[in-house]
Amino acid sequence: xxxxxxxxxxxxxxxxxxxxxxxxxxxxxxxxxxxxxxxxxxxxxxxxxxxxxxxxxxxxxxxxxxxxxxxxxxxxxxxxxxxxxxxxxxxxxxxxxxxxxxxxxxxxxxxxxxxxxxxxxxxxxxxxxxxxxxxxxxxxxxxxxxxxxxxxxxxxxxxxxxxxxxxxxxxxxxxxxxxxxxxxx
Amino acid sequence: xxxxxxxxxxxxxxxxxxxxxxxxxxxxxxxxxxxxxxxxxxxxxxxxxxxxxxxxxxxxxxxxxxxxxxxxxxxxxxxxxxxxxxxxxxxxxxxxxxxxxxxxxxxxxxxxxxxxxxxxxxxxxxxxxxxxxxxxxxxxxxxxxxxxxxxxxxxxxxxxxxxxxxxxxxxxxxxxxxxxxxxxxxxxxxxxxxxxxxxxxxxxxxxxxxxxxxxxxxxxxxxxxxxxxxxxxxxxxxxxxxxxxxxxxxxxxxxxxxxxxxxxxxxxxxxxxxxxxxxxxxxxxxxxxxxxxxxxxxxxxxxxxxxxxxxxxxxxxxxxxxxxxxxxxxxxxxxxxxxxxxxxxxxxxxxxxxxxxxxxxxxxxxxxxxxxxxxxxxxxxxxxxxxxxxxxxxxxxxxxxxxxxxxxxxxxxxxxxxxxxxxxxxxxxxxxxxxxxxxxxxxxxxxxx
Numbered sequence: 001x002x003x004x005x006x007x008x009x010x011x012x013x014x015x016x017x018x019x020x021x022x023x024x025x026x027x028x029x030x031x032x033x034x035x036x037x038x039x040x041x042x043x044x045x046x047x048x049x050x051x052x053x054x055x056x057x058x059x060x061x062x063x064x065x066x067x068x069x070x071x072x073x074x075x076x077x078x079x080x081x082x083x084x085x086x087x088x089x090x091x092x093x094x095x096x097x098x099x100x101x102x103x104x105x106x107x108x109x110x111x112x113x114x115x116x117x118x119x120x121x122x123x124x125x126x127x128x129x130x131x132x133x134x135x136x137x138x139x140x141x142x143x144x145x146x147x148x149x150x151x152x153x154x155x156x157x158x159x160x161x162x163x164x165x166x167x168x169x170x171x172x173x174x175x176x177x178x179x180x181x182x183x184x185x
Numbered sequence: 186x187x188x189x190x191x192x193x194x195x196x197x198x199x200x201x202x203x204x205x206x207x208x209x210x211x212x213x214x215x216x217x218x219x220x221x222x223x224x225x226x227x228x229x230x231x232x233x234x235x236x237x238x239x240x241x242x243x244x245x246x247x248x249x250x251x252x253x254x255x256x257x258x259x260x261x262x263x264x265x266x267x268x269x270x271x272x273x274x275x276x277x278x279x280x281x282x283x284x285x286x287x288x289x290x291x292x293x294x295x296x297x298x299x300x301x302x303x304x305x306x307x308x309x310x311x312x313x314x315x316x317x318x319x320x321x322x323x324x325x326x327x328x329x330x331x332x333x334x335x336x337x338x339x340x341x342x343x344x345x346x347x348x349x350x351x352x353x354x355x356x357x358x359x360x361x362x363x364x365x366x367x368x369x370x371x372x373x374x375x376x377x378x379x380x381x382x383x384x385x386x387x388x389x390x391x392x393x394x395x396x397x398x399x400x401x402x403x404x405x406x407x408x409x410x411x412x413x414x415x416x417x418x419x420x421x422x423x424x425x426x427x428x429x430x431x432x433x434x435x436x437x438x439x440x441x442x443x444x445x446x447x448x449x450x451x452x453x454x455x456x457x458x459x460x461x462x463x464x465x466x467x468x469x470x471x472x473x474x475x476x477x478x479x480x481x482x483x484x485x486x487x488x489x490x491x492x493x494x495x496x497x498x499x500x501x502x503x504x505x506x507x508x509x510x511x512x513x514x515x516x517x518x519x520x521x522x523x524x525x526x527x528x529x530x531x532x533x534x535x536x537x538x539x540x541x542x543x544x545x546x547x548x549x550x551x552x553x554x555x556x557x558x559x560x561x562x563x564x565x566x567x568x569x570x571x572x573x574x575x576x577x578x579x580x581x582x583x584x585x586x587x588x589x590x591x592x593x594x595x596x597x598x599x600x601x602x603x604x605x606x607x608x609x610x611x612x613x614x615x616x617x618x619x620x621x622x623x624x625x626x627x628x629x630x631x632x633x634x
Contacts, residue, residue, distance in 0.1 A: 081508070083463075116591075119532035119546050119575055120400060120626070121445040122502055122509055124414075124421070125458065125465040125486040128442055132463025151419065152442060152460070156398060158373050163572070163593030163600070 063103040063183020068176065072099045076134060078172040081118070083129035085137055093134065096176055097141035106181040109149045110134045113175070115168035116155045127152030134174040149179070218295060218318045218325070220264050220353045227613075229266035230295050230352070232259060235278050236270070237300035237314065247302040247337055251312060254341035255298065257385065258359040259348060261607075262585075263614030268294055280313065289319045296325070298348065302337075310334040314344050316351055326351045338387060339633070346632075358580035359384060362630040363587065364402045364411050365605060367391060368623035371598045379413060379426065384580075384629070386619045392426060393433075401576075402426075404630045405448045411628075412436070412446040412455050423457050437470055437477065445488045450496045456480075458488040467501055467518075480518035491536045491543075492516070493560070500524070500534040500543050500560070511545060513560060524562030533576050536560070538631075539583035542610075544568075546575045546588075555588050557610065568612040578629045584610050587618065589625040 060066035068074050073096070076089035085093070100106065112131030114123035131150035139145050160167035220230055234256040237248030259265035274288040278299045289297050300314030313329035326347055330340050339360060346357025367380040379392035379399050392411075393399055402413035411426045415433070423436040423443040436443065441461035448455055453472055458465045467481045467490045481487040485505035492499055500513050506523060509530035514521040525531040529549025536543050540560075547554040547567075553574045558565040568577075573591040580586065587607045594601030603625045605618040618624070 116573065117548070117551070118530075119489075119502075119509075119548070121458070121489045122486060122504075122532050124400075124442070124444050125460060125488050128460040128465065129463045129486070136463075150463070152421065156375065156377075156400070160596075161372055161594060161598045162596035164596070167596065 061183070063106060063178075065178045067183075068096070068099060068178060072096055074177070075173045075175045077169060078130055078174070080115070080168075080172065081126070083126065083133050085133055089134075090137065093137045094141060097138055097143055100138065100143050100147070103181075103183045105184055106178055107147045107149070109151050109177050109179045110138075111157075111175045111177060112150065112152045113157060113159075113171055113173050114155045115171040116158065116163065117168060118155060120154060123154035124152050125154075127154045130172075130174045134176070147181075218321065218352070227264060229260075229264055231268055231293050232256075232265045232296040232298065233268045233270075233273060233289055233292070233294035233319075234259070234298040235273065235300075237302045237312065238278055238280070239302045241304075244302045244304055247304075247310060247312075247334070248300070251302060251337055251341040251344070252298070252300065254338055254385075255314075255345045255348070258342060258345035261385065261616055262349065263609055263616075264349070264353065265296075268292060280315065283322075284317055284319075286317075286319055286322045289317075294319050296348075296352070298344075300344070304334065305331070308334070310337060310340070312337070312340045312344070314347075316348050338383065342383070342385075355584060356582045356632065358582045358585060358629075358632070360633050361581060362388075362404075362408075362633070363605070363618070363627050364392075364404060364630070365589075365620070365627040366400060366402065366625045367620065368603055368625060369395075372594055372601050373598075379411065380620075380624075381411075381428065382620070384618075389621060392428070392431070401445060401626050403447045403628045406450060406452040406631055408630055408633060410448075412448060412457075414444045414446065423455065425455075437475065445490065447491055449492050450494050456490045456492065456499065458490070467499070480514065480516075481521075482518075489533050491534050493536050494538050494540045498536075498560070500536055502532050502534060509548075511543070511562075524558070524560070526562065527565055535577050535579060537579050537583040538581050541583070544577035544579065544586055546577065555586070555608070557586075566612070568608050568610070569606070569615060576626055578627050580607075580629050581631045586610065587627045587629055589627060591625070 060070050073092045076092050110131045112127035114126045131152055135148045135150055158171040160170035234252050236252045239245040239248040256267040260267050272292045275285045280301050284297055297317040297319050303311045305311055309331045311331050315327040316325045318325050328347055332340050342360040345359040349357035361384045362381055363384055364381045367378045368375055370376040376395040377399050378395045379402055381392055382389040398416035400414040402411045404411060409429050413424055414421055415424045421442045423446040425434045425436055439459050441459055443457055443459045446455050446457035454469045456469045459468050465486045465488050467487050469478045483505050485503050487501060487503045489502040490499050497516050498513055499516055500511055502509055503512050509532050510523055511525040511531045511534050512521055512523050529547050531545050531547050533546040534543050542557045543560055544557045547556055552570055554567050555569040555574050555577050556565055556567045571590050572593050574588055577586045577588045585607055587605055589603055589605050591603040592600050603623040605624045605627045606615050608615040
């Protein structure tokens with residue numbers, strides 16, 4: 001258990017670095033992809049009602065979004081104006097597929113996003129393509145199409161703020177979010 | 186919504202009849218006072234817009250406010266330079282007698298606007314005005330309008346349109362509205378609401394509350410309806426918003442995201458993209474029969490369709506050639522041809538209401554441009570550029586465009602300011618439209634009937 005906690009802290013630290021530009025005190029509606037992931041991450045250490053021991057024992061609940069974010073990786077990244085999966089993206093999705101097979105009762109939505117360096121409508125179409133190529137790969141890896149939905153946000157929901165290459169690279173992404181069903185184990 | 190304004194021609198000949206015309210000193214007889222708006226930078230025409238006269242304090246206030254709106258409209262067009270009223274020599278104007286033209290020539294007013302506001306016994310407001318050619322000493326136009334007093338702004342815009350039309354030979358565009366997306370909050374959780382306002386930013390109103398993300402509104406030709414994209418229940422779909430009733434109606438039940446909607450010129454169809462299995466194609470939906478027709482069939486992205494004003498052709502955005510370019514096809518989807526071959530990517534085409542040009546966004550080497558070209562792709566001209574300029578929309582006379590301009594943001598979430606701007610077709614006279622919040626995705630209405 002202690003090992004798990006260390007892992008959790010390390011993962012939170014890593015995510016905190018990625019999203020360092022965002023305020024940790026902000027509350028999100030949970031509706032938007034990366035925002036939702038971040039909010040859930042932060043909620044774990046801050047949950048006031050949770051007894052300290054229990055929190056230590058639990059870690060991220062197996063099959064939860066936090067579990068996916070910390071232990072699997074919830075997102076893949078794309079090159080500018082591209083929707084093909086990089087080898088990094090494939091490797092992440094292979095882990096996601098294994099995780100989804102373990103939690104076969106879960107349904108997920110894959111959100112496709114674009115950076116701000118395109119026009120709005122084209123980026124909606126591009127985000128849809130990115131979500132769909134992610135979905136197609138998960139299906140190829142044996143995940144039932146009935147468990148997978150796609151949703152494009154175009155350039156409407158950046159995760160990284162700032163008009164620079166680093167932020168744009170993080171915003172060209174597809175995010176897997178748990179949207180229904182029950183985890184197993 | 187659109188309160189009717191009745192108009193009729195004043196007894197126009199009166200002025201000319203009682204005038205034993207003193208031949209104009211400055212201009213040869215027959216050379217009419219006229220603004221050529223097809224040239225690049227036009228020297229704005231000096232015009233004196235006098236306070237419309239009125240009886241009591243209320244009428245006087247209407248008279249002053251209407252004259253102010255008329256002058257502001259004309260000035261923003263970039264074609265007129267209203268003269269500071271403090272320079273006026275003749276300060277008391279009566280409609281029944283001729284202006285003292287000499288007094289106006291002294292301050293170099295080429296044109297003179299005078300008028301009167303009167304509250305009728307039935308509660309209506311009567312507004313009349315005359316436009317004078319100061320040097321020819323001739324009335325160019327004279328009209329009167331009846332309306333409910335709350336509608337005084339519309340009357341002012343209608344008068345400005347009449348003056349614009351008389352002086353330029355083109356329809357005006359002041360009696361129009363803008364629907365756009367009002368933005369607030371941090372960039373990663375931006376709240377976006379439908380909003381509507383007069384073309385000068387007045388009579389501003391929010392149409393949606395901001396709970397659902399909304400994008401890309403466009404007017405129907407009949408004006409009472411707006412088609413737009415809403416993420417209501419996290420499902421991006423095309424909706425139609427009725428301005429009169431506030432009702433929002435989902436446009437059809439599609440198996441995938443519907444987006445990038447626009448009305449056909451006759452208002453009977455909506456053309457839009459639908460994405461299924463990641464592939465965006467262009468479809469139309471007949472609003473009466475609900476029949477859906479697919480126009481494109483290609484594995485590339487096909488989006489941002491815009492009809493030619495005669496409804497016979499559609500310009501759209503596709504990356505079927507490898508990167509975003511503009512294509513034109515027949516309204517039946519046949520005869521697709523690429524029209525853009527310049528450097529960079531082309532997007533967001535908008536066919537001019539005059540039919541002669543297509544406006545677009547171009548992205549090249551990290552810079553965004555607003556430009557226009559002829560429908561065959563020739564004659565490309567750049568109008569505006571910046572870090573991010575996008576989404577041109579045409580004024581109904583096809584002489585002025587509006588677009589939005591967004592500034593870069595920093596890693597703390599600062600910056601990223603988005604505002605609306607209008608610009609002449611010549612690329613001159615770029616003006617910010619003042620909005621209460623950040624603003625994007627403008628759509629210009631037709632002239633209000």
